[in-house]
Amino acid sequence: MSAIVELQGVEKIYPLGKLQVHALRGVDLAIGQGEFTSVAGPSGSGKTTLLNLVGCVDVPTKGTVIVDGRSTASLGDRALTDLRLHRLGFIFQTFNLVAVLDVFQNVEFPLLLKGGLTRKDRAARVDAILDAVGLTGQRRQRPSELSGGQRQRVAVARALVTSPHLVLADEPTANLDSATGRTIVDLMHEMNKKQGTTFIFSTHDARVMERADRVVRIEDGLVVGNGREVPEGSAA
């Protein structure tokens, strides 16, 4: 299986006044295409930093991050943005929908940014993905009119509508009750199996981790586990 993500000796240091916070201290990691990977670890362990670097919204202080065959350090803002648009999908802990757009428009938004599709094609793709996440009946509702679970479904649909190679999800179930969270993970898993989309998601929840093909465990900015096992004491 070829790697879609490779991290080689990655360090990330954040300046905090006169102090320097080492978020990652030399991470080596490779994630293959089609994997359904969970990144686990306690708060402040570096999970989100890892996802930011893989998601091309941040660059490493040291080391190399290769996403879909391209080293992010060598890319400028415009190229990184293009990479995110064409290759990546994002699911955020707090959903991050555009409040002034309705469900359909939120999902359509990345397609509009990509361009190249007719209105009809866009509508077909948006409707298909909304159908897949079970939100056909809510397509004209605003985010404020939806429940937390429904909002996260919209976020999943928005992440998947461009058929990305890799979807990054930062604590996608953290703001949901366990049943809804489970449904969201089921949905992600289903997409992973059906479409072969690579998923990397961070979580504290052991029941979510159980669904992962692989769990990458991070502590104090270092990868301390990189296998199938679910770390002890990770349950929320």
Add this chain to the structure above:
Amino acid sequence: MTAALRMLVLLALRSIVSHKAKSLIVGGILAFGTFLLVLGTALLDSVEKAMADSITGTMVGHLQLYSAKAKDPLSFFGGPGGGGGSEELGSIPDFSAVRAAVERIPNVRAVVPMGRDAAMAVGGNEMDLSLEALRQAVKGGDAGAIRRAAAKVRQLAGFLQGEYKNLAGLSRDREKADRTLADLERANSDAFWADFSADPERALEFLDTRVAGVEGAEQTLFLNYIGTDLDAFQRNFGRFRIVKGTMVPAGHRGFLLNQSFLDERVKNRVARRLDKMRRDLHERGMTIASSKSLQEQVAANARQYGHVLYELGPDDAPKLESELRRLLPDCTGELPRLLECFLTLDDANFEARYDFFYRVVAPMIRLFRVDAGDTLTLRAFTRSGYTRAVNVKVWGTFTFDGLENSMLAGGYNLVDIMSFRDLFGLMTPERRRELESIRAQVGVADVGREDAENALFGSGGALVGEAETGRVEIAAPAPAHPAARAAQDEDRTFDRADLDKGVVVHAAVVLENPAKLYPTMAAVTKAVEPLGLKTVDWRQAAGIVGQLILLIKAVLYGAIVIIFLVALVIINNSMLMATMDRIPEIGTMRAIGAQRRFVLGMYLLETTVLGALASAAGAGLAAIAVALAHRIGIPAWTDTLLFLFGGPRLHPVLGAAQVVTAVVLIAIVSIAATWYPARVATRIAPVTAMQAGE
């Protein structure tokens, strides 16, 4: 691309709606700015157009030409050089050369010669005039005329006696007061008039020296006038219209009185005040009860009933007394007291008394001291200090349409250019011929300097003179009897060549198409520079009035710039605060693939849409305000405004250019105000999407 643009517009609209406070602040400022800009420019452009019409259509023309060596700038309505004809402008030696050079330029309709000056027309008081009439009657030997004139003089003496009795008690010089009172008693006595026919010259001398002075100073009119080719003036100044009498016939000398000047300066003072009060009551909605100035005018009229009383003829005085007794049964006393009661006005009786005045009183008095058909003796100082006098017939009165009540438009009367040249001290062909004739009659000969002594003292006693070339100041010969001199002046005619070939002070250029003013001005300037002349546009030529609109515009634009600067700061701050609120939203957009230019476009479009909506609202409100003002008309409450508005009311119009200018300016201000917050928004890192909630 279109879909993305649609999404941007949608985002902009939704953002405007969802950020209500910011949208209201920013939109309100932009709408107010547009309203002010559209309304202000519509009003000022309308005023400018009306003012241009007032200035170019009455007397200034579109361009003015005058000597490049002029010490002062030309200013018809006052300015740095004094204005009103007192400027030192030099002269244009040969008007025909200027006309030939300028009238061939495309778009030039006509060149009208001009010169402005001021003169006095001295007239006696009522007693002087009555005594002159008596003197003429005595000279003519017509018994009926002598009786009528004598009755008028006696009546005046009687009125003056009554007045003086009241005043004599206040006099410091009691002896002199008693003497004057005794003179008046004598002039009003049967014995004096019984002896009049025995020695009228002696009686007239007594009246001239002892009685005439009691009424007060003689009345002097100060007249500003434009000397011009009156036919050309009439043809080329569209607002000019004869009101009374006739136009001065071509080739004749003559004077045209400005009706506005006549109404405001020459008309009987009591009548003038009544007219003004009526205008204030009708046009300005004032009341006598509430207006101190109207009350003062009422008091002044009641005090100065003499302006009516002294004008009455011996037959009319008892008639008026009887009419007034019928009208004012409660008022007791003689005619002076009755007139005082009659002129004591209030809001209830004003209209009836005004009507009575013009129906009954006005036909009995001379409403105008000078009128069409009279002859004026004008006295003016030439530029070198000589006084010159010219008798000139008043052929008629004129006005400028729409500016009938404007004193600015009424500031100048008109006289033929030949009389003007005489008064101004400019050499005319006619004057040259007259001079040569005098020289021939008295045997004047040119004598060389070396022969001067012999000529003066040793060889034949010939009078030595020296002729000047060019502009020559000539002292007027002492006039013969005014009537004879008047007849002599009035009868003089001139031909076209006299008018064209002579000297003028400046010249008006009237254009076919005023829209091409400045290209034509450039061509005219090029044509007259070799003749030693300079060209100014109507704005400069008008003087301070012409500059007024520029001043008002500068104030408006200054205010708008300040408002826009304040708007810029407020909009910038509002947008910046809104940007801080939108960090997660923009971060998310950036994270999922929106480029910086998308964010920039989103911001600018949002402000553009808001600006477009606000400026549409502002322009719409301004259009309604302009339409209302157009329908009702903005009243001109001062004389200057009357002139600026081109009439008693300004009816402003809104042009597309004003709306487009305002919308473009608002768009520029909006974008300038949004630029910094938009740049800040483009710098929001996509990683912020990972850090914040919705």
